[in-house]
Amino acid sequence: MDWLARVQTARRGGAVLLIVAFSMIGALFALLPKSMPDAVPPQGGPPAAESTKVAALLKDFPDADQTAALLVFATSDGPQREVLTGPQRAAVDQRATALAGYSTVPQAVRPRFSTDGTTALITVPVRAQSGTTAIVNQADSLRQTARQGLPGGLRAWLTGPVGFQGDTITAFAGADVRLLVITASVVAVLLIVTYRSPVxxxxxxxxxxxxxxLARFVVAALADSYGLSVDASILGILSVLVFGAGTNYALLLIARYREELLAEPDTRRAMRTAVVAAGPAIVASAGTVALSLLMLLFATLAGNRALGAACSIGIVIALLMVLGVLPAALVVCGRKVFWPFIPHYLEPEDRGEGGHAIWGRIGSAVQRRPWQIGGAAVLLIVLLSAGLSGATIGLSQTDQFVGHPESVRAQHLVAETFPAESGPQLVVLAHDADAADAVGIAESVEGVRSARVAGNANGWTKIDVAAAGTPQSDAAFATVKALRAAYASRGHALVGGPDAAALDQHDAAARDRVVIIPLILTVVAVVLLVLLRSLVAPLCLIVTVIATYVASLGCGNWLFQHVFGFRAFDTPVLLYAFLFLVALGVDYNIFLATRAREQRLDLGAREAMRYALTRTGGVITSAGILLAAVFVVLGVLPVVALAQIGTIVCIGVLLDTLVVRTLLVPALASVLGERFWWPAARAATRSTSH
Known part of the structure; x- marks a missing residue:
C-alpha cells in the first residue's frame, strides 16, 4: 500500500498514472465486445431438475415452438361488468376471425362466452418467438387486432404466455439504463450535499x-465467453452496487485525506498517509463483498451464479479505480478541489474535534451509559424483527409485478369468469407403453381437473394436465408435488411445465440459501479475524450484522404486507438481501473497528472506540445514507423482487449506520473493554510491558 501511495503522490507520478490508467481503460472500452444482455431473467429450474428434463425432451415434439395468447373481451375488468350485447358479441366473433390469421391452428380460434354473459375469451395458438423484439411485436399485433373496430364500451386485453412475456419484457426494457441514470443522479446529489462543494x-x-x-463491458464480455446468464436486471444491480460501494470507498478515502490535510501542509504527503491508513480497511471491505459474492458460484440457479460473478467483478474494478486512480486525481487537483470549504493546515493545538464534535458527544454518551443505550438498540432490533411474524416466501405469477399490468388484470378476469381456463397448465411425459396408465394416475390426483394425451415423439407421450388454483401458487405447487409422488410410487413419468419449473426454482432457491448463507458468514468471519486479529470482536460484529438483517426483514415484511400490498417475499429476495446487507453492512463495522484498533494501544479499548466513532461517524453516516438511497433506486422497476431487495437493503443499511454501528457496537466495546479485542488485547498488554 505504501508503494502505491508513493507512486500516486510523486511529483509527476500522479499525472503519469492517470494518463496510463485512462489509456488502458480506453483501450479496454474499444477492444471489449459490445454484446447486448438478455432483456429478462432466464426462467426454469436448475439443470438437474425434472422440469428442465421435460423442457429438453419437449423440443423434439411437433408443437415445440407453439405457445398461446389469450384475448379477453368485456366492458370492464372490474366487478361492474355488463352483459355483452348482441352487437358486442358479433364484434367478438369478427375479432376471432381476424385473430385466426395469426394462429398456427386457425380453425381452433373460436370465441367462448362466460356463463354470466359478461366476458368473452379467445385462445389463439401461435408460434413462439425467441427474440425480445419479436415477442413484443407479436403481443402488440395481437392487441391491436383484438381492439380494432370494437363497438363503444367493449374492451380487450391480452394475457396468457404471450401476454405475460410481453409485459415482463416491457418491465425490464431499458432497465439497466434507467437504473444507471437514476443511480448516478442520486449519487451526484448526495455527494454535493455531503461535500458542500460544486467541484x-x-x-x-x-x-x-x-x-x-468498465465493469459492464467486462461482465458482458465474460458472459459471452463463459455462457453466464447476464440479463438487464443483473446489470442494473451491478450498477447500483458499483456506484454504492465505490462511492462509499471514495467517501472514506476523501474523509481521511481531508483530515490529513489539516495536519499536513504538503498535499502529497497527506494523500500518502490517507492511502496507507484507509487503504487496508477499504481493501478488506471490498474483499469481503467480492468474496461473499463469489459464494454465489456454489448456487444451483444460473441467475444466482451470474449475479455473483458479475457483481464481484464490479466490486474489484470499483476498488481498483478508487484506490488506484482517485488518489492521483485528487492530488493533481490540489486543495482547491474542496472549494469553498478548503481544508488548511492547522497547528495541533488549533485542530480539536472540528466537525466531529457531535459524534464525540454520541461516543461519550455511549461510553457513560453502555448498558442502557445498548439495551435500547437491542430492543429496537427485537421490535423490528417481530414484523417477520406470518411471513411467507414465494409469489404467484400475477403477484410478481408492481402495479397491475394488462396481463395480470386480464388473468384475474379469466380466473373469475373462466376458472377452468385459468389454472396451472402442467405437462407430463410418459413412455408410450405407460401413457394410458399415466393419464389415469394424473386424473386420480387431487387438484387435477383433466388430463389428455397431446402427442408423442421419440418414445415419449405428452400429456397435458389442467390443474386447479392460480398459476405458481401454493395450490399449484401442491398439485405438482402430488403428481410427482403418485408417479414415483405407481409408475414412471416426468412432470414439467411452467408451474413445475417455478416449483423447481423455489426448491433450488431454498437449497441455495441453506448452502450459501453459511459460506458468506464464513468469509466475513475469516476476513474479520485476519483484519482485527481478535476472536471476540469479529463475533460481536457478525452477530450485530445478522441481527440487522433479521430486523430489516421484519420491518420490510410489515411494510410489504400493510403498505405496499405484497403478500410474501419473492423467492430470491432473502438470499440477495442477506448477501448485500451482510457484505456491505460489515463494511461500516470494518471502518469503525480498524480505526479503533489503530488507536487502542495509545488510548485503551473504550476510549479508542469513542475516538473511532468520533472520527468516522460523519463519513460512515454519509456513506450509509448514500448507499441506502442508491438501493432504493431498484424500486423504480415494476418488479416486486427488485423493489423488495431495494427496500430491505435500504432499511438494513440505515439501521446499521444509525443504530448498530453508532450505538450498539460502541456499547458492546465499552461493556467488554479490553476483552472486546481478546486475545489480541492480552498480546498487546504483554508487548507494552517490555
Missing part, C-alpha cells in the same frame, strides 16, 4: 462512473 463531487463520481462502465 469536489465531480472527481469521485467520474471515477466511479468509469468503473461502472
Amino acid at each position: 469536489l463531487w465531480t472527481v469521485p463520481l467520474a471515477v466511479v462512473a468509469v468503473a461502472d462502465g
